[in-house]
Amino acid sequence: MNRVAIAIDLGGTDIKGALLDREGRLHSPRRVPTGEDRSPAKVVDRLADLIDGLQKTAGGAAFGVGIGVPGGVYPDSKKISQAPNFPGWYDVDLVSPLMQKTGLPVAIDNDANVAGLGEFEFGAGKAVDSMVLITLGTGIGGGIILDGRIWRGQWGMAGEIGHITIEPEGVLCGCGNRGCIEAYASGPALVRQAKEALAREPGAPLLQLAGGDPDRITPKLIYDAAKQGCPVSRAVFEKASRYLGNMMASVLNLLNVPLFVIGGGVSASFDLLYEPMRDEIRRRAYRIPGENVAIQRAILGNDAGMIGAGMLAFAELTPAEGR
Ligand SMILES: [Zn+2]
Incomplete structure (x- = not known):
């Protein structure tokens, strides 16, 4: 060998x-x-x-x-x-x-x-020198690669993208801060927001798909319902994607990386996330990076x-x- x-x-x-x-x-x-x-x-x-x-x-x-x-x-x-x-x-x-x-x-x-x-060496980032990986799962994590090397920061805690504040008075996050992106766009956050919306609109197709039991709702089920046109589910993804795009626009203004790679279990919903994310980046980031940055789904799973x-x-x- x-x-x-x-x-x-x-x-x-x-x-x-x-x-x-x-x-x-x-x-x-x-x-x-x-x-x-x-x-x-x-x-x-x-x-x-x-x-x-x-x-x-x-x-x-x-x-x-x-x-x-x-x-x-x-x-x-x-x-x-x-x-x-x-x-x-x-x-x-x-x-x-x-x-x-x-x-x-x-x-x-x-x-x-x-x-x-x-992902940088053998996945979605093969063609670039710098990129940011965003993992969307139970939590939201990040890995920053700058000029071919991991950017670790002084204390080794760089890339904690999930705990960037997007709502100053928002939902309490597991980290103790309020309004972190993780509290709005992680898998559990999608489920929480879907349940909140169903309490207001109990007739939505998502609840039928869950057999009438809100505790059976998963990110995958919200995705399936959204693809079938459920307005509540579509709104959940739309809102989470816009929050993500909002956060990414700030990261882009800071680092000017040419590529975001989206990984983690929730990245299976990449087709629903992409457009609102992209739109929010275009609206909020500086024009040249905002128009040119690529957003790709991770490929190494x-x-x-x-x-x-x-x-x-x-x-x-x-x-x-x-x-
Ligand atoms: Zn947090």
Whole structure:
């Protein structure tokens, strides 16, 4: 086997791992449950087992490990500053114990950052030098790539696009702030707004599609209803897309990137999101970037995290092989 990196995506539910070659292909993917006991020592044990298994599969050919984690990572110490799905994780060092256990060098970064790197190298961002990935799912995340490199910021928390304020006195967000875009355009936010609208318009087709039970409403169901012409569902997507476009216009004025890539589960509704988003960017951003910026759907899907993590290993552990 050619030179490969071990690529790991540490998630709140599963740990996914695979081998990644320099052409962006994943080999021998596998996944194990993250587990109930989330003490750093236990998670290190599970990661080390997964890494050892993949190194055996590679016949010892893997040169190093790249890991994406669902939390902030300090750019200098590489410690995890905090991770919402891992209670009590503050200033956690995964790198040193993993290097000791596996004998391999380890590169680590935030999961949205590495997903951005994956899309940049092998996905929707292949043709540009800079881009911003926006992931729309249970939350809203972001990965900023500037001149071919992840922009991490001083404390490793750059790209927290979901917590840009769009309504100063708006809905309370999980982060403690009011009016974050995440509280208006994430999957759960779409469902909340659809339920609010149905309370006013109980005759809408969306409720029939949900079998009369508002608790069965999902972002996918709202999408299906909108495609069938349900006015409530169309309005939910229209409003969320305009909020997104509003936020993106500000990001565009700040960074002037040529490309936004939209990923995450809600990006399955890209065709409904696109026009209002585009329109809002045109209205609010400076004319030249506003007219010329491209907006594309992510193409690596759930593999973006692993592909980006492996690519991080290539970029940081074998610098000459980066793009
Ligand atoms: Zn927030």
